[in-house]
Amino acid sequence: DIQMTQSPSTLSASVGDTVTLTCRASEYIGNWMAWHQQKPGRTPKLLIYKASTLGSGVPSRFSGSGSGTEFTLTISSLQPDDFATYYCQRYTSFTRTFGQGTTVELK
Amino acid sequence: QVQLQQSGPGLVQPSGTLSLTCSVSGASLSEYYWSWIRQCPGKGLEWIGYTFYSGSTNYNPALRSRATISADRSKNQFSLELTSVTAADTAVYYCARDWDNGIDVWGQGSTVTVSS
Numbered sequence: 001d002i003q004m005t006q007s008p009s010t011l012s013a014s015v016g017d018t019v020t021l022t023c024r025a026s027e028y029i030g031n032w033m034a035w036h037q038q039k040p041g042r043t044p045k046l047l048i049y050k051a052s053t054l055g056s057g058v059p060s061r062f063s064g065s066g067s068g069t070e071f072t073l074t075i076s077s078l079q080p081d082d083f084a085t086y087y088c089q090r091y092t093s094f095t096r097t098f099g100q101g102t103t104v105e106l107k
Numbered sequence: 108q109v110q111l112q113q114s115g116p117g118l119v120q121p122s123g124t125l126s127l128t129c130s131v132s133g134a135s136l137s138e139y140y141w142s143w144i145r146q147c148p149g150k151g152l153e154w155i156g157y158t159f160y161s162g163s164t165n166y167n168p169a170l171r172s173r174a175t176i177s178a179d180r181s182k183n184q185f186s187l188e189l190t191s192v193t194a195a196d197t198a199v200y201y202c203a204r205d206w207d208n209g210i211d212v213w214g215q216g217s218t219v220t221v222s223s
Contacts (some may be wrong), residue, residue, distance in 0.1 A: 001168055034209040036152075043201065043216055044152065049209030056211070087152055089210065094165045096142065096154040096205070 002027045004088055006099035012107040013078055021073045021102045023088030028068050032092040035064055035073045038101075039084045047086075048073065078104070109133040111202050111214035119196075119221050125189040129202030129214055136160070136180050140205040143176060143187045145198040153198075157205055158185055192221045 003026040013019050023033070031051035036044040046055040048064035051071060061076045075082055083106055088099040115127035129141070142157040156166035158176045166174050170189070178185040189196060197220050204212040 036210070038152075043213045044210075045213075046209045046211045049211070050207070053208075055209065089152075089154075091205070091209070095167065096157075096210075098152040098154060101151045 001095070002029065002090060002093065002097055004090055004097050004099035006086075006088055006102050008102060009100070010103045010105060012105050014107045015078055015080055017078045018074065018076045019078060019104060021075075021086055021088075021104075023066075023071045023073070023099050025069045025071070025090055029090045029092045031067045032090055033064070033066065033071045034089045034091065035062075036087045036089060037082075037084050038087065044087065075104070109204060109212045111204065111212060113200070113202055113214040113217045115217055115219070117218055117220060119192050119219060120223055121193055121221055123192055123221075125192050125196060125200075125219055125221075126186065127200055127202070127217055127219070128184050128186045131183045131185070131204075134204065134212075136178050136183055136185060138206075141176075141178070141185045142203045142205040142210060143174075144201045144203055144210070146201070147195070147198040155187065155189075155200075194221050197221045 005024045033051045035048040038044040052064045085101045085103045110132045112130045119125045140157045140159040143155040158164045158178045173190045175188045199216045202214040203210045
């Protein structure tokens with residue numbers, strides 16, 4: 001089964017920072033990568049699909065890039081609402097796998 | 108606007124069967140993939156499986172032997188059954204719409220506790 005590995009597990013940052021989260025797939029997945037944001041006690045929210053396409057209503061400070069096995073999510077000018085856990089998720093080969101998550105916390 | 112409404116018991120006996128239903132409005136089960144995902148306390152998201160427009164299903168290999176996802180197109184609902192549950196199956200369970208544009212609509216989540 002294809003494994004997804006996110007790094008770092010936790011990222012400490014300040015409002016206004018630009019942060020980059022990384023996700024690596026154990027096998028080639030093309031651009032079939034999504035990113036989700038989850039806040040404590042809340043339902044996850046789709047941010048990015050097909051590696052780099054912004055989801056509906058998602059602010060433009062979020063951007064995704066990568067293909068194959070290496071992917072990144074960048075948040076430019078971090079806002080107070082962005083402190084949350086972010087999950088990458090591949091959707092290929094008739095199954096789905098989530099990464100273990102990266103928590104962006106206030107420094 | 109697509110909405111997913113989950114229902115089912117919040118407490119299941121150990122060794123019993125967990126059953127949840129997701130009612131879909133604003134979209135047809137005959138389109139898209141429809142997934143179940145869970146999140147154990149303090150843990151990350153785990154995909155359980157999906158049913159899709161042909162009626163076929165695919166599952167997480169780790170849960171394939173215990174999970175069954177079915178669809179009732181007349182009611183526009185899909186369901187999850189998980190057999191032989193243990194405390195490790197205690198989790199928040201989500202249903203979701205799943206397609207080429209990602210898992211983009213989620214149900215409200217159902218907290219299921221396995222306990223006697």
